[in-house]
Amino acid sequence: MDGGLGRDxxxxxxxxxxxxxxxxxxxxxxxxxxxxxxDFDLAEEAAQEAFAIAAERWREAGIPANPRxxxxxxxxxxxxxxxxxxxxxxxxxxxxxxxxxxxxxxxxGAIPDERLELLFTCxxxxxxxxxxxxxxxxxxxxxxxxxxxxxxxxAPETMKRGLSRAKAKIKAAGIPFAVPPDHLLPERLAAVLAxxxxxxxxxxxxxxxxxxxxxxxxRVLAALMPDEPEAHGLLALMLLHDARRRARxxxxxxxxxxxxxxxxxxxxxxxxxxxxTLERALALRxxxxxxxxxxxxxxxxxxxxxxxxxAALYAELATLTGSPVVELNRAVAVAECEGPQAALEIVxxxxxxxxxxxxxxxxxLLRRLGRGDEARAAYRSALELARTAPERRFLRRRLQEx
Amino acid sequence: xxxxxxxxSKPGSFEALSADxxxxxxxxxxxxxxxxxxxxxxxxxxxxxxxxxRVNDGHTLTTDGPFADTKEVFGGFYMLEADHLDRAIELAAxxxxxxxxxxxxxxxxxxx
Numbered sequence: 001m002d003g004g005l006g007r008d009x010x011x012x013x014x015x016x017x018x019x020x021x022x023x024x025x026x027x028x029x030x031x032x033x034x035x036x037x038x039d040f041d042l043a044e045e046a047a048q049e050a051f052a053i054a055a056e057r058w059r060e061a062g063i064p065a066n067p068r069x070x071x072x073x074x075x076x077x078x079x080x081x082x083x084x085x086x087x088x089x090x091x092x093x094x095x096x097x098x099x100x101x102x103x104x105x106x107x108x109g110a111i112p113d114e115r116l117e118l119l120f121t122c123x124x125x126x127x128x129x130x131x132x133x134x135x136x137x138x139x140x141x142x143x144x145x146x147x148x149x150x151x152x153x154x155a156p157e158t159m160k161r162g163l164s165r166a167k168a169k170i171k172a173a174g175i176p177f178a179v180p181p182d183h184l185l186p187e188r189l190a191a192v193l194a195x196x197x198x199x200x201x202x203x204x205x206x207x208x209x210x211x212x213x214x215x216x217x218x219r220v221l222a223a224l225m226p227d228e229p230e231a232h233g234l235l236a237l238m239l240l241h242d243a244r245r246r247a248r249x250x251x252x253x254x255x256x257x258x259x260x261x262x263x264x265x266x267x268x269x270x271x272x273x274x275x276x277t278l279e280r281a282l283a284l285r286x287x288x289x290x291x292x293x294x295x296x297x298x299x300x301x302x303x304x305x306x307x308x309x310x311a312a313l314y315a316e317l318a319t320l321t322g323s324p325v326v327e328l329n330r331a332v333a334v335a336e337c338e339g340p341q342a343a344l345e346i347v348x349x350x351x352x353x354x355x356x357x358x359x360x361x362x363x364x365l366l367r368r369l370g371r372g373d374e375a376r377a378a379y380r381s382a383l384e385l386a387r388t389a390p391e392r393r394f395l396r397r398r399l400q401e402x
Numbered sequence: 403x404x405x406x407x408x409x410x411s412k413p414g415s416f417e418a419l420s421a422d423x424x425x426x427x428x429x430x431x432x433x434x435x436x437x438x439x440x441x442x443x444x445x446x447x448x449x450x451x452x453x454x455x456r457v458n459d460g461h462t463l464t465t466d467g468p469f470a471d472t473k474e475v476f477g478g479f480y481m482l483e484a485d486h487l488d489r490a491i492e493l494a495a496x497x498x499x500x501x502x503x504x505x506x507x508x509x510x511x512x513x514x
Contacts, residue, residue, distance in 0.1 A: 126487055173510050174403040176486035184488065 018058050021067050022051055026142035027220070029071045031114035034121070034139075035177055037079055040167040044139075046082065050075035072111060115140065116224045117177050119217075123192040124175045131166035132195050138163060140220070141213045151202065151210050189225075193234050193290060196221065200238050211242055222277070229286020232277050233294050239274030240297035243267040258300060271301050292317045307337035324350045328361055340368040356385035360395065367402060376402055404441075404511040405482045405490045410474035412503030413449070427498045434480065434497055439489065443480035474504050481511070 029050070033043035050071050064070045122135040134152075137143045143151075149159035169175065180188040196217045203211030218235035225231045244258075247265035278298055281291045296313045299306055314330035317323075327350055335343035344365045352358035363378035376399060383395045416424065435443060452468040468475065477499070484490050487508070494506040 124487075126491070173508075174405075174484075174486045174490075176488050178486075178488075180488065184492075 014059065014062075017063060018055060021063060022054075023142060025068050025071055026051070027115050027118065027140045028068060028111075028113060029075060030139055031118040032072050032111055033075055033079065034118055035112075035114045036076065038177070040121075040139075040170050041164075042079055042082065043075075044167075046075040046079035047071075049078045069111065113224070114177075115220060116179050119192055119221070119224075120179055120188060121170060121175055121177050123188075123195045124170075125188070125191050126173060126175055127166050127169065129195075129198075131162055132191070133198055134159060134163055135166050136195050136217070137199065137213065140217055143213070189228065189230065192221065193230060197234060197238070197290075200241075208245070211238070211245070214238060215242060227284060229281040229284040230288040230290045232281035232284065233286050233288060233290030233292075236274045236277035236281060236294035237290055237297055239270050239277060240294060240301060243270035243274060243301070263303075266301070274298065274301075287316075289317060289320055292320070305336070307333050311337060324352050325355070325357075328352060328355075328358055331365075332361060335365060335368075340365040344369065354385070356382050356387075356391075359385065363398070367398075372402055403484060403486065404513055405484060405487075406509045406511055407443075407480040407482055407490065407494050407497065408476060408507040408509060409478045409480070409497055409499050410504045410507065411477040411499045412473065413475055415499075415502040415504065427502075430496070430498050434493065437493055437496075439483045439493070441481045441483050443478065445478040446476065448477075449475045477504075 026047070030043060030047045033047055034040055037043050037046070053074055054067070054071060058064070058067075118139055119136065122139050123132045127135070130152075134148050137148050137151075138145065145160050145163060146156050148154075148163075149156040152159070179185075196214050199217070200211050200214030203209065203214060215235070215238050218231075218238050222228075222231045222235045244261065244266050246267070247261035247263070274294070275298055278291070278294045281294065292313055296310055296317075299310050299313070311330055311333035314326055314333055318326040318330060327346060331343040331346040331350075334346060344362070347358070347362050347365060350358060359378050359382035363375045363382060366372075366375035366378055379395055379399045379402070383392060383399070386392045386395055416427065419427065431445070434440065449468045452466075454465045454468065456463045456465075480493075480497075482490055482493060484493075490508045494500065494508055497506050500506050
């Protein structure tokens with residue numbers, strides 16, 4: 001960020017620039033404040049206040065040379081003012097005096113990046129999953145409560161209450177602001193990855209802003225934990241899926257299966273980025289669930305899919321996760337390389353009667369085996385469980401074709 | 403921070419064990435008692451010894467047994483001094499009731 005940009009006469013450009021700085025700096029500023037103050041609510045209020053002051057002042061005076069340091073010190077001063085006005089002045093003021101001795105320096109290099117600590121706080125398993133997701137979007141993504149509520153089709157008031165409750169618990173229950181020690185890290189990292197992936201999947205059905213946010217979080221996480229193969233694996237997986245987003249729906253939001261997709265609609269740059277990230281994960285000897293899924297997604301993006309290899313990776317993933325849904329996916333790959341009969345044998349072994357895709361996969365295999373009546377019955381079962389309109393239309397089309 | 407670790411047990415889960423296994427479980431409870439940060443705690447007599455009291459318009463109503471029939475019975479507690487919740491979670495996971503069909507509830511204590 002160059003101080004000279006502040007003198008840019010194009011005001012619209014300046015506003016966009018301020019907005020971009022806000023977006024980029026929100027998480028770092030908030031993380032630094034939570035670490036400094038030990039109080040999520042207070043940190044958030046102070047950060048909001050600092051950003052509001054910046055929005056006013058920077059429009060006149062231009063963006064300062066070090067906007068992050070400016071925002072953090074302004075927010076800190078606001079927080080200290082608040083505390084001084086508050087009742088527990090004596091206790092906290094002492095705390096602040098002790099800390100300010102080391103914290104006064106606002107050079108770029110002197111401000112540690114505490115986003116990882118913040119992320120582990122937000123995704124702490126002592127918080128409900130919905131709260132973890134909402135807090136992560138608020139704290140790391142900088143989304144407003146209203147935006148989060150809209151993304152999850154919840155009432156803003158409900159979302160606000162949920163966030164307040166979560167923040168109150170962080171404080172009252174002593175949820176740490178720290179990267180967990182090594183012996184806790186695998187489990188806790190898995191929780192963080194799950195939250196990011198859940199945000200991505202919420203966005204995959206069409207709410208692209210959430211998918212984009214998840215990828216952004218994935219990038220931050222991979223950068224902050226460069227030696228964690230699963231962090232790279234998750235990012236690779238999201239990039240490879242996201243690259244095919246435009247091809248997933250055709251015309252009037254009709255669902256298009258992978259095999260029928262128009263590959264010219266795939267984002268080649270994103271696929272390449274996904275593959276490079278996957279390479280990094282594999283170089284770190286990653287063989288966890290996200291790395292395996294990314295490897296499968298990468299194979300799916302080849303012009304000629306290596307189905308035996310896809311089936312083998314699904315087998316490895318099924319061993320790792322024990323998930324019958326993974327077995328179902330393996331069956332689909334087996335159908336491509338060994339034929340529908342071998343696949344159907346796998347499918348029939350799975351207890352997934354409540355799962356739409358079990359019925360639709362079974363239907364598809366029965367259709368290919370020429371068992372029309374059974375196929376029709378299976379498509380009907382899938383149709384009963386289908387949640388989205390494009391999926392229902394797709395299944396009806398299949399039924400009519402039979 | 404100060405935490406109460408409330409130990410809930412599945413009735414009969416301890417009695418179902420062999421004498422050897424029971425001794426091991428007792429040993430584990432004692433080990434938790436001796437863990438750093440533990441500042442107190444008690445084991446309660448079985449729920450069958452409980453008496454429940456309610457006062458209604460000044461009248462004391464006394465009933466036999468615990469206040470509610472539940473699948474898990476409150477059997478005792480530890481008091482823990484710890485820097486943060488993760489330490490409490492780690493210690494709670496070492497309490498035998500958690501893998502014997504029961505659970506441990508961690509509650510921060512009000513400190514004035």
